[in-house]
Amino acid sequence: DAGVIQSPRHEVTEMGQEVTLRCKPISGHDYLFWYRQTMMRGLELLIYFNNNVPIDDSGMPEDRFSAKMPNASFSTLKIQPSEPRDSAVYFCASTPEQGAKTQYFGPGTRLLVL
Amino acid sequence: DAKTTQPPSMDCAEGRAANLPCNHSTISGNEYVYWYRQIHSQGPQYIIHGLKNNETNEMASLIITEDRKSSTLILPHATLRDTAVYYCIVSGAGGTSYGKLTFGQGTILTVHP
Numbered sequence: 001d002a003g004v005i006q007s008p009r010h011e012v013t014e015m016g017q018e019v020t021l022r023c024k025p026i027s028g029h030d031y032l033f034w035y036r037q038t039m040m041r042g043l044e045l046l047i048y049f050n051n052n053v054p055i056d057d058s059g060m061p062e063d064r065f066s067a068k069m070p071n072a073s074f075s076t077l078k079i080q081p082s083e084p085r086d087s088a089v090y091f092c093a094s095t096p097e098q099g100a101k102t103q104y105f106g107p108g109t110r111l112l113v114l
Numbered sequence: 115d116a117k118t119t120q121p122p123s124m125d126c127a128e129g130r131a132a133n134l135p136c137n138h139s140t141i142s143g144n145e146y147v148y149w150y151r152q153i154h155s156q157g158p159q160y161i162i163h164g165l166k167n168n169e170t171n172e173m174a175s176l177i178i179t180e181d182r183k184s185s186t187l188i189l190p191h192a193t194l195r196d197t198a199v200y201y202c203i204v205s206g207a208g209g210t211s212y213g214k215l216t217f218g219q220g221t222i223l224t225v226h227p
Contacts, residue, residue: 004157043158043217056214091157101148101205101215105157 002026004106006092012112018080021109023092024073033103034067034077035091043091049075082113118202123222126196132189134221136202139183145206147178148215149187151198151223158201158217161187192225199223 005024013019025032033048047057052069060067064083069075079086089110093103119137126132138147148163162169162176164185169176175188189196201220 042219045214045216048214093157101146101203102160102163103158103215105159108157 004092004094004104006090006106006109008109009107010110010112012114013082014114015083016081017113018078019082019086019111019113021077021079021090021092021111023075023077023106025075025092025094026096026104027073029094029096029104030072031095031097031103032069032075033093033095034075035093035105036088037091037108038088046077079111082111084113087111087113118204118218120200120202120218120221122219123224126189126192126223126225128194128225128227129191132192132196132223132225134187134189134200134202134223135184136187137184138202138204141182141204142206145204147176147182147185148203148205149174149176150201150203150215150217151196152201152220153195153198161200192223194225194227197223197225 004026007022030051034046035043036046037043044059046059047067048055049069065079067077089108091105091108093105095103146163146165149161150158151161152158161173162171164176164178178185199220199222201217203215
């Protein structure tokens with residue numbers, strides 16, 4: 001199994017630009033999670049999906065952030081417009097188990113907003 | 115979810131057992147103890163979890179005290195590749211904490227040659 005796949009691995013953009021991060025969960029996993037990691041705030045859950053439906057988006061910082069899961073094998077996290085404070089590593093994770101905390105994380109996307 | 119307390123850093127000699135402690139004195143009856151680790155520049159990796167009984171898998175052992183207020187993750191023969199940040203997380207399996215992992219600051223384990 002290829003594991004959770006994220007793209008791009010690195011992204012450098014200028015303030016005000018739209019940024020789209022992509023994730024392909026492990027096949028057969030019904031739950032998909034988006035996390036953000038910064039030095040100041042550590043690792044934070046942004047949103048998660050079950051069977052392509054957003055279940056809890058309370059961690060999404062503001063309206064500039066949006067996430068979609070159009071099908072079981074693909075999810076996007078979009079930031080529009082981006083700001084320097086959005087610079088972070090964004091992780092996607094998936095799990096097949098209801099209520100499970102045994103999540104499988106992707107390698108992350110390192111975002112730098114100038 | 116119950117709060118956890120871990121030492122900020124620990125050292126271990128290669129080949130020795132690494133024992134990483136975690137205090138979770140406010141843990142409730144239906145909350146599990148989960149351990150993850152994060153190697154530099156990688157995503158977190160699930161290690162092991164338990165409720166009451168001690169658990170062992172190919173990666174590590176988890177020892178939970180009888181009162182469940184603390185636990186220890188044991189890496190029996192640490193290698194240089196085990197150098198990472200280790201997170202102890204206490205969380206219920208469902209309800210309002212469903213699906214949520216709350217990561218603290220963790221313990222930075224450094225394995226020396």
